[in-house]
Amino acid sequence: MSKVISVVNQKGGVGKTTTAVNLSACLANVGSHVLIVDLDPQGNASSGLQMKAGSRTVYEALLGQCALKDAVTHTLQKHLDGAPTDIRMAGAELELAGMEKREFCLKEALAPIRGDYDYILIDCPPSLGLITVNALAAADSVLIPIQCEYYALEGVSSLINTINRIKKSINPHLETEGVVLTMFDGRTNLSLQVAAEVKKHFKNKVFSSVIPRNVRLGEAPSHGLPIHLYDPKSAGAEAYSSLARELIKRNRK
Numbered sequence: 001m002s003k004v005i006s007v008v009n010q011k012g013g014v015g016k017t018t019t020a021v022n023l024s025a026c027l028a029n030v031g032s033h034v035l036i037v038d039l040d041p042q043g044n045a046s047s048g049l050q051m052k053a054g055s056r057t058v059y060e061a062l063l064g065q066c067a068l069k070d071a072v073t074h075t076l077q078k079h080l081d082g083a084p085t086d087i088r089m090a091g092a093e094l095e096l097a098g099m100e101k102r103e104f105c106l107k108e109a110l111a112p113i114r115g116d117y118d119y120i121l122i123d124c125p126p127s128l129g130l131i132t133v134n135a136l137a138a139a140d141s142v143l144i145p146i147q148c149e150y151y152a153l154e155g156v157s158s159l160i161n162t163i164n165r166i167k168k169s170i171n172p173h174l175e176t177e178g179v180v181l182t183m184f185d186g187r188t189n190l191s192l193q194v195a196a197e198v199k200k201h202f203k204n205k206v207f208s209s210v211i212p213r214n215v216r217l218g219e220a221p222s223h224g225l226p227i228h229l230y231d232p233k234s235a236g237a238e239a240y241s242s243l244a245r246e247l248i249k250r251n252r253k
Contacts, residue, residue, distance in 0.1 A: 002117040006139040012126040014147040015182030020123035025226030026244035028080035032118040038085040045123040046084035050224035068109040107138035141177035148191040182211040209243040
């Protein structure tokens with residue numbers, strides 16, 4: 001049975017999709033069978049991995065119009081499958097609102113294929129709406145990317161409150177997988193201060209692997225490649241490979 005991890009932060013621009021894409025690809029690169037589910041209407045994970053969307057996407061699966069396996073496609077990375085989305089996902093909140101058990105639509109869609117993968121990563125939209133609630137209801141744990149910039153912790157309390165509410169009312173088994181620091185620049189006092197503040201706040205939940213500010217990470221999505229295929233020797237590739245190894249090690253304990 002796979003572990004389902006929702007990559008979530010309602011703030012935009014924190015490296016959420018970058019983390020979902022590159023962590024899933026690096027997990028697959030070391031032999032894990034991985035599925036990445038794109039729940040963000042912007043579809044950046046879909047384009048960033050060249051997911052070849054057919055007539056079915058996560059949108060149809062979420063609304064019960066097809067099985068999720070019918071939306072799953074292969075990526076260029078061996079052992080990594082993807083479930084793409086498109087802009088129609090932006091309207092899914094309204095359509096889900098009138099459905100029974102609307103918080104569990106994704107969980108029910110994932111159930112038949114959970115046994116096919118070691119890890120399922122969900123790239124959430126930058127909001128705390130019904131789509132993100134579905135991701136949290138379906139997940140075993142939450143991975144929170146936090147950028148090493150001013151106002152880094154702004155809004156995190158809202159996210160933690162939402163996670164706690166989901167845990168109390170919908171998904172009592174939901175855990176915090178960890179916090180990953182992104183856009184880190186060790187040359188600046190600000191990055192060091194933010195890292196210290198995040199570690200003070202989240203303690204041992206912060207991953208040792210830190211994602212640096214890296215030009216190659218920004219370039220990779222335009223080529224439709226994860227960072228370790230685009231530039232395997234870059235600092236970004238080394239960081240996400242390290243994060244994948246750390247995640248696997250944590251889950252072996």
